[in-house]
Amino acid sequence: MKINTICVHSGNKDDDTYGALHTPIYLTSNYRIPTDGTPVDWSGVHSNIYARNRNVNQSVLEDKLKEIEGAEDCVTLASGVAALHSVFATHLKHGDHVICSQVCYSAVNILFRDILPEQVGVEVSMVDTRDIEIIRASIKSNTKLIHIETPGNPTTGISDIAEISKLAKENNILLSVDNTFASPLYQKPLSLGADLVVHSMTKYINGHGDALGGCVLGSHELIEDIKLKAMVNFGGIISPFNAYLINRGLVTLPLRMKQHSETAMKVAEFLSTLPFVKFVYYPGLKSHPQHDIACKQMTGFSGMISFALHTTEEKVNYTFLDNLSLISHAVSLGDGETLIVYNDKSSEKLPYYPIEFHDGFFRLSIGLEDADDLINDFNNAFIKCNLK
Numbered sequence: 001m002k003i004n005t006i007c008v009h010s011g012n013k014d015d016d017t018y019g020a021l022h023t024p025i026y027l028t029s030n031y032r033i034p035t036d037g038t039p040v041d042w043s044g045v046h047s048n049i050y051a052r053n054r055n056v057n058q059s060v061l062e063d064k065l066k067e068i069e070g071a072e073d074c075v076t077l078a079s080g081v082a083a084l085h086s087v088f089a090t091h092l093k094h095g096d097h098v099i100c101s102q103v104c105y106s107a108v109n110i111l112f113r114d115i116l117p118e119q120v121g122v123e124v125s126m127v128d129t130r131d132i133e134i135i136r137a138s139i140k141s142n143t144k145l146i147h148i149e150t151p152g153n154p155t156t157g158i159s160d161i162a163e164i165s166k167l168a169k170e171n172n173i174l175l176s177v178d179n180t181f182a183s184p185l186y187q188k189p190l191s192l193g194a195d196l197v198v199h200s201m202t203k204y205i206n207g208h209g210d211a212l213g214g215c216v217l218g219s220h221e222l223i224e225d226i227k228l229k230a231m232v233n234f235g236g237i238i239s240p241f242n243a244y245l246i247n248r249g250l251v252t253l254p255l256r257m258k259q260h261s262e263t264a265m266k267v268a269e270f271l272s273t274l275p276f277v278k279f280v281y282y283p284g285l286k287s288h289p290q291h292d293i294a295c296k297q298m299t300g301f302s303g304m305i306s307f308a309l310h311t312t313e314e315k316v317n318y319t320f321l322d323n324l325s326l327i328s329h330a331v332s333l334g335d336g337e338t339l340i341v342y343n344d345k346s347s348e349k350l351p352y353y354p355i356e357f358h359d360g361f362f363r364l365s366i367g368l369e370d371a372d373d374l375i376n377d378f379n380n381a382f383i384k385c386n387l388k
């Protein structure tokens, strides 16, 4: 089956009782256990015992995701961060060394800079993974994992998955890729040699801004380990209701991604023409420093843009935000609504970003509105700021 069909049909289980076309929401925390003496695997994830071991809506969602991403196995968890943490907590132990993209999701940054070194004794190098030579130079005898985010949140910097995976394999190191910005539709890290792919399903996969979830995909061996620990023992399972919503959102993933990408390209081109815009980074623009790598490993450029205004007055950035009416100043991304976040000068994360970002910048998640309406919204706000 091809991608549109997979997104509609995969995962659904036949409902023998009523013949429902969609798997109903199974709101049950526990199931009847056989009383015929069959041994019970109390901490297993392959039979119905308790909803922390597995639940029906979770299985439906995981089966669909496996086919979309082309993976042998999948685990879904309560949030993107729960999914990321499940990879680190399962596959790293005391004394292991990790190389991680210095531009990465804020919780990963804190996990690797503070929590895991301090509490677990993991050694970490946060480096610019856009440069393969920097990664090569950072490898040590105890390097166990390379974790990259590409495109990176929030700068859209691109790391070369195939090159990094080659390097990782030569050195017997696991490679995990946070694929949230690209979505499974536009980037397939497993086919480029990565061992694990992580998504915040809260974003494009769900697409409606109404449920949190995360997933990890990869070989059965690597995922089984994560399932046993992260679900049964750490307890970060996804609720049946969220799994249902996300499975429902996935039906339109290909349609949504096409629209996000087309509109993002138009908005990125529009912003690039403005004299008072300092920079625009969108992987689809020829001016993006890693555009060639993006073309090589992505089949679409998704909906994430970062840009900055040429201004010495911080106030102008806030006046601009305040005068947007269609576009909301809010975190998260991949929703139907266009969202913008201002990373101001005082943001504690700024020092970890490339130098051009240090004066503050905007991260834009292009929604499903018409490009003309978004461009009008920008134009009106720019006029209110006297930007010409």
Ligand SMILES: *Cc1c(COP(=O)(O)O)cnc(C)c1O
Pocket (backbone or CB within 6 Å): 079, 080, 081, 082, 105, 149, 153, 178, 180, 181, 200, 201, 202, 203, 212, 213, 214, 332
């Ligand atoms: C949002 C996000 C996460 C975290 O996901 P949650 O679902 O909010 O926990 C991780 N990585 C990236 C790239 C994200 O954008």
